[in-house]
Amino acid sequence: MERTEFKHIHLIAIGGSIMHNLALALHDQGITVTGSDDEIFEPAKSRLAAAGILPGQEGWYPEKLDTRPDAVILGMHARPDNPELQRAREAGIPVYSFPEFIYEQSKHKQRIVIGGSHGKTSITSIIMHVLQHCGRLFDYAVGAQLEGFDRMVKLTEDAPIIIIEGDEYLSDPIKRIPKFHLYHHHIGVISGISWDHINVFPTPEIYREQFRIFAEMTPKAGTLIYNQDDEQVLLVAVPRNPADIAYTGYSVHPHSIQHGKTILHTKKEGDVEIQLFGEHNLRNISAAREVTKKLGIKAHDFYQALKTFKGAAKRLEKLGENDSSVIYRDFAHAPSKVKATTEAVKAQFPQRRLVACIELHTFSSLNKNFLPQYSGALDKADVPVVFFSPHTIAQKRMEMISEEELKTAFQNPRLQVFTDSAALQQYLVDMNWQNTNLLLMSSGTYDKIDLEALTKAVL
Incomplete structure (x- = not known):
């Protein structure tokens, strides 16, 4: 073609x-x-x-x-x-949406599409890192700037495969079809389903339906790789025609945590120390391994490449550290991501206090009907903090949220709530950081807080 x-x-x-x-x-x-x-x-x-x-x-x-x-x-x-x-x-x-154009330019390639409410950028970037390490020729479209890649998109004539991060959000303002329905994958991944984008998918069922459609688009002789620990995923990824399609479930990669380091346990390669951590990332690694197996990458090459993988930008990205504190920032804003990321940092450093701060910034996260989805999301934090800007709420023409409503939604009476970025910054700088880590989660900017300056002040 x-x-x-x-x-x-x-x-x-x-x-x-x-x-x-x-x-x-x-x-x-x-x-x-x-x-x-x-x-x-x-x-x-x-x-x-x-x-x-x-x-x-x-x-x-x-x-x-x-x-x-x-x-x-x-x-x-x-x-x-x-x-x-x-x-x-x-x-x-001719007018194309972004995904329609990517498909148009990759009709002659094998298309690998990574879908899911969370983890898709990380899985895509692990696959890309491994393929690059192995000297393989590939095109890609990914939603974050990755180390070792100067672009988020690469389209060439000769690459036989393309790795695509398959977003479930709408493709363009006219057709309003989820992006990942338009790539027509040969190998599809569903990393997890957790209701998001409430402005487009008003109920969890409508949201989940988009993943069912994606799963059923898997062609004959195609592959669907899915998170077998996610109940919502199991509702859409059930093998309907196993004679025609390869269904592959994955789980958390066998591992242990030793002195703040994550060690993978493998059958052939023995123990492999990696730079990623957190149960969600250990699932992402398993998903990436299943994809790379399909692409002919041997276990040895996969794990050798993984040793040098530092993670995607703003995905548990280390902003700074000293002997008693580490500061991470993460793009997490949806409830499932906030929960997974908070739990990951606490599990990695169980002896240290954890200050976990989330900015509510998106349409969904500021919606009073959606807020209860955050129940328990910050429970593992010793100091749970929520920040939002009243200006953002006004801009989006939404209803103002009170401190009590947030404590009720998060089911967390210890919650500290800030609506002024200068006050939040001062609160963090004044804190005792002995044996304490800081996790900053947002898809925004905390109303323009200079995170580099904050990191220096805290450390």
């Missing part, structure tokens, strides 16, 4: 995290890239400028479509009534 050749592509909402990486990947191929956005932040701004493809000014300019590009790629951030989109349609220019 041949992929379509493009000479000129226009990206609507080029400044997005994955969209600007796609723009750079296309530019690397020698394709003429143009684009627009109503706001472009760092690092996208500098990276697009360095490649010479930063739009001259912010905003939407339908006349940019008069040059008749071969295709338009529509970012999720654009609105359905975007004037450039309307002009492209009037001119009959």
